[in-house]
Amino acid sequence: MKPTVTISDVARQAGVSEKTVSRVVNGESYVSEAKQVAVRAAISALGYRPNVAARSLAASRSFTLGLIANRMDAYNFRALHTSGVRLCSERGLHLIVEELPTLGPAEMQRLEKSLRQVRYEGVIVTQVADTQRVLDVLERTGTRYVRMSPLLDPERSDSVSVEVAEGYNLVAEHLYALGHRRIALPVLTPRVRQRNIINEALRQMRTRLLDLGCAERDIVEVPLLWKASNMEAGLTMARAVLEMRPRPTAVFAMQDEVAASLVNYAWSEGVNVPRDLSVVGFEDDDIARVVWPPLTTVRQPFDEMTAAAVELLVNPAADGAPRSVTLPSTLVVRQSTGEVPDAA
């Protein structure tokens, strides 16, 4: 194992000062063509790689972004993380995950410690981690952050969102077009009082269904346990749907994982999807294509969302005013939804 090559080795080899090497490495201006060439040659001859720790210390930069999530085993986390790692790597940054399973005080302390130690150049806050407590810690430590699909108050900070309400409307129209008239919509349980994005979108979806011609009494509510695991939530929702008389012909599960476990429960009770029950998810996770039947869902463009988030973090607004990026949702029709049989 050869000894470490440092900037001064390169400087000596190229016949310039360390600072000039530093300028070339960092793409600063005011270096003559000739010296740039010499430095580049020396770098590749010696196999020089700047030491991140030294760079961080000297420049007071960490070259690291953070990703704050509460459950790393969620499908959407994986999507964010995968593209996050790629995007960071392209920019010479690293991405570190901070997991906060319970979002409790002890974890807040751990987060604060970690934020102070690493000094992230920015962090991405996933939807479920987007709580007042977390934002307080971020602000107290002066950490720049972007919220992903914030439920509340997207204008409060930099944020990246998708057109949730539009996505829900696409679902409404799709189900209506297939002939569904008795449709189950989720209601967040325990109830969320605030007028958050999801409740608002659900309200619009219901209105849309009524406008299309559904009867008020046929748009029924089923509980979506948002504090439980998605699997549990799916089972609970499935039971609620299957107990209803008359039974809805379609249900909007609002998350692919929930939809998946709902579908499984339906099969286990002898209910055929989509013949007896159409199910729609949301997100277009991998899981949407793995369950049987593959799920009709609303695609969330995670790659684009992550790219937008990284962009916001890396290029902070000149004036410091919060910026919000909103991306479209699109409906992906697969086999978990079908026409209502005539003899319904």
Place this chain on the structure above:
Amino acid sequence: MKPTVTISDVARQAGVSEKTVSRVVNGESYVSEAKQVAVRAAISALGYRPNVAARSLAASRSFTLGLIANRMDAYNFRALHTSGVRLCSERGLHLIVEELPTLGPAEMQRLEKSLRQVRYEGVIVTQVADTQRVLDVLERTGTRYVRMSPLLDPERSDSVSVEVAEGYNLVAEHLYALGHRRIALPVLTPRVRQRNIINEALRQMRTRLLDLGCAERDIVEVPLLWKASNMEAGLTMARAVLEMRPRPTAVFAMQDEVAASLVNYAWSEGVNVPRDLSVVGFEDDDIARVVWPPLTTVRQPFDEMTAAAVELLVNPAADGAPRSVTLPSTLVVRQSTGEVPDAA
């Protein structure tokens, strides 16, 4: 945002030298009780957090472990990553993911660059990333590493494995006990010449089935495309199984993801799982409980495996001799396997 608290602030406040603070922070011996108390008090009074960059630079340590994978969207990657992050965080380390989707030369270069820059204290090499090229880069950069479930030559370096052959035997016995006599086993395609762990275990499994009383001609082979995505591999395997006459009553898919997509294809062709076909996976991924029916599979203890790997990295062998940890596999029986109907 208050100015950064450094070690010298703490030293001043506690009336000791910076070095003594450093000793307390790093749990070194030879510090009197009184000074320890004073330093701790000063630390919490000022909210001091050591700066990682400075520590790294001074101590020539990175406080970072790496995780080398080729596909971050694999289920088993997620399991490793999740417990890896937790374990590192408990030890005051960070975990950074290096993704090498193609394992090609360009990526090897990126990896080498990254290894030299970050100077990982150790990296975990996942099974699919465990290639000669990767190991070469690791050795060239003098990076300590642990291989997870190596296919070849576990004694070559530190490694953590599971009892694969034992797991396969459990599957064989389980299927036989359910009455299955015509069983499809996978064969790695394109063919792998080497006597790797998996081929060896498959050979043992076949022997076990024959010993139990299966007929040679009833233990049939189906292709497992190990270079394709697991979904594709599952579809291909499913087609092969369903085309066979007489059709096997059971198939060992060797991976949960493959099993999942195999099951889905079966359903779509009107083949009922497990009534018409029993399917067994391997790994006990989340996906095993999400598909319908939930998969009978062999659990890989990912948490324990990761813990063992981190342990090996953090406490290097005194003599430098490679150490191998082997953990048991256990069979998890769910609904994707069932008894062979009498009128078969």
Place this chain on the structure above:
DNA sequence: GCGCGTTATGACAGCGCTGTCAGAGTTAAA
């Protein structure tokens, strides 16, 4: 020829911490 702005370069301090070493005090063994 003078002053001014622009371009190009390097000297040097210092980011915040830890390794090394010297030295002082304290105890145990000879």
Place this chain on the structure above:
DNA sequence: TTTAACTCTGACAGCGCTGTCATAACGCGC
């Protein structure tokens, strides 16, 4: 009593890099 070993502490250099600043060289207009 002397020697040796162990315990405790701080001074200081320096990890590898970048920010700041001084300096020099080069136009350009007058």
